[in-house]
Amino acid sequence: MTSAAAPSPDAIRQARADRPELRARDLAAQLGVPEGALVAAEVGHTATRLKAHPNDLIPPVSTLGEVMALTRNESAVHERIGRYEEYHGGEHATMVLGPEIDLRMFPKHWAQAFAVVEETDKGVKRSLQVFDAAGDAVHKVHLKPASDVAAFEKLVAALATGDESRAFDAAPRTPPEGAKLREDKMEVLRREWERMTDTHQFLRLVSKLKMNRLGAYRGAGSPYAEPLAPEAVSAMLEGAAAQGIEIMLFVGNAGCIQIHAGPVETIKPMGPWQNVLDPRFNLHLRADHIAEVWRVWKPTQRGPAISVEAFDAEGRLILQCFGKRKEAEPVAWNAMVAELPAGAAAEVQA
Known part of the structure; x- marks a missing residue:
């Protein structure tokens, strides 16, 4: 879908309000936009743009206490509860090596990041969500009842970019490589x-x-x-x-x-x-x-x-x-x- 044909941020917000039962990925697919566009449309409402590089974002996540880490691809979703500990930064690859949260991160794919605070039937949900240049989710951190909300608010204040743009200018997805055999x-x-x-x-x-x-x-x-x-x-x-x-x-x-x-x-x-x-x-x-x-x-x-x-x-x-x-x-x-x-x-x- 071209950017001219894409729904506006206001139209995306209305679609979310009209279909609250749909998961974000499913609604994004129906609208013909990447998942990142759904979050970007909420900037100034429930979402705040943050610095996206793991060297900026991940160390303060360790102050949140126990959270849920989520990483997925097209076919599998991996969710793990624990604390972010023992961060090892780097230019091309970074790591979290805690006993429960264990991650390998590749910063060039961390294109846009958001803090999201949503009112739901089950109370306030807080999360950090990172997307690649195509608007596909790279990694998410969901706060749990025992998480430190004050530390979350401090993180958002420290890492907010001030960018109020509600558009997600998505790059084309890299096509699957398939098997390469010699x-x-x-x-x-x-x-x-x-x-x-x-x-x-x-x-x-x-x-x-x-x-x-x-x-x-x-x-x-x-x-x-x-x-x-x-x-x-x-x-x-x-x-x-x-x-x-x-x-x-x-x-x-x-x-x-x-x-x-x-x-x-x-x-x-x-x-x-x-x-x-x-x-x-x-x-x-x-x-x-x-x-x-x-x-x-x-x-x-x-x-x-x-x-x-x-x-x-x-x-x-x-x-x-x-x-x-x-x-x-x-x-x-x-x-x-x-x-x-x-x-x-x-x-x-x-």
Whole structure:
């Protein structure tokens, strides 16, 4: 939709008032605008523009006490309750390394940020919401009943930009890359894969070979990457819950990756959604979006790291899951993953 055809901020506000039952993403899709435009339309009413860089925004979030961190992509929503602790800033990548809130953030995608204060039937809701240049949500912080409201107000006063613009001038979305595979580099890929000593070396390796994650998985073959059935993700969550296996579950987008480390207990499918509904961690996964699942083996200095990784039909990564490593190799996780249902051979075709 061109900017000339887009609804005005006043029209967006009226649409929100007329359809309060709709989630922001769903209403934005109906209106043909990015989610960020819904929030920008509220500037001067319920929203205030803030400095968006993580180096500015995240350190004062640690003063809010217990909050809920939310990171999502098109197919999964990751929600974790805790405190923002141990912030590590940087120009290109930043981190929060607390025991409950664990984030990897990439500042170039933190384009616009807002503080939102809304009156609802359940009381006042306060949040911080960050969007990328296309207007898609990168990360959100929702205050909980025990959060420090005075600290929130201080944060808003300190970081407010003074920009009263109610428009969100969205850039075009970056199209999905799909699988990038180099048949002539497969032997090099396998040889270098064997030599890895840390999982973080993997993306550097595939980038050097002009591939990407999914292309490498499709081409490498066993034991490096083996296709699983789409239902393997639900089987993995149910198996971890039934056996009390602690996991590390990653959900992210281009600007933020959020990690849950610990058990999952309450697994509840609801229509197309598969959900983890635990007191301090929720996952909402569109199981019907899962097109490919891979069991991936990577060598490390502490023994093999085995993951389950799900992708959508356009090749976008939905989630990754590892066994939580303590002092020793996660034996129960590895055994459980070995029994997950295999995928069809067609899934390995480039």
